[in-house]
Amino acid sequence: MLIEVCANSLESALNAEKGGADRIELCSELGVGGITPSFGLIRSVLERISIPVHVLIRPRSGNFTYSEMEFEVMLSDIEICKEMGVSGIVSGALNDKREIDLEKTSKLVQASEGIHFTFHRAFDWLKDPVRSLGQLEDLGVQSILTSGGKSNVDEGFENLIKLKEAAKRCTIMPGSGVNLENIAQFKNSGFQAVHFSASKIIDEVAYEIPVPMNSEKFLQEHIKTISDDKLIKEMIKKIR
DSSP, X not given: OEEEEEEOSHHHHHHHXXXXXXXXXXXXXXXXXXXXXXXXXXXXXXXXXXXXXXXXXXXXXXXXXOOHHHHHHHHHHHHHHHHHTOSEEEEOOBOTTSSBOHHHHHXXXXXXXXXXXXXOGGGGGOSOHHHHHHHHHHHTOOEEEEOSSSSSTTTTHHHHXXXXXXXXXXXXXXXXXXXXXXXXXXXXXXXXXXXXXXXXXOXXXXXOOSSOOOOGGGOOTTOOOOXXXXXXXXXXXXXX
């Protein structure tokens, strides 16, 4: 069974290799489901570990329906990642009907030609996952990261089994909640790969935080935030 560790830092990547992982998915900000890591982080990881590095291409948190400008950035990120020498890309796009955005996802796969492509957990938002599985296989997607359409792999286990049985060319990779207690269950059930972060929480700040930097209003998955040009003009007008 292939072990993919979700690594959110250079330290995590080094620990993944040290712990025996077969490859990593490199991302930032696990708390929002992961976003594209910095190129500095990607370069540092590639220089320091020898196992394959797959990089998450997700330009922001929130939903998985992307504007043309966002999609332009995603394609550019893939191009740079390939030039840097990554072994795989983890990405995907949905439309506003909770279906695969076939046009955008096809372009993501094409941009990743020559390296591995994994469709990420946007898959868990789909209305018809079995039909979508076939569509992704037709596009050339090689792996699907999924919790079976549920919050975690324990709740989605039966759906994961159905997806594995339906898959013809694509590896179904359970992820989100794979842990020490349930990991053997996936091997015993015939899955070829699993995905987990094996995270532990380290409280490094020895003082009381004076001002919070996290903002809950930006952490809602049905929204995205942008700078408003009209508000910018109004604010500048106040001082000029």
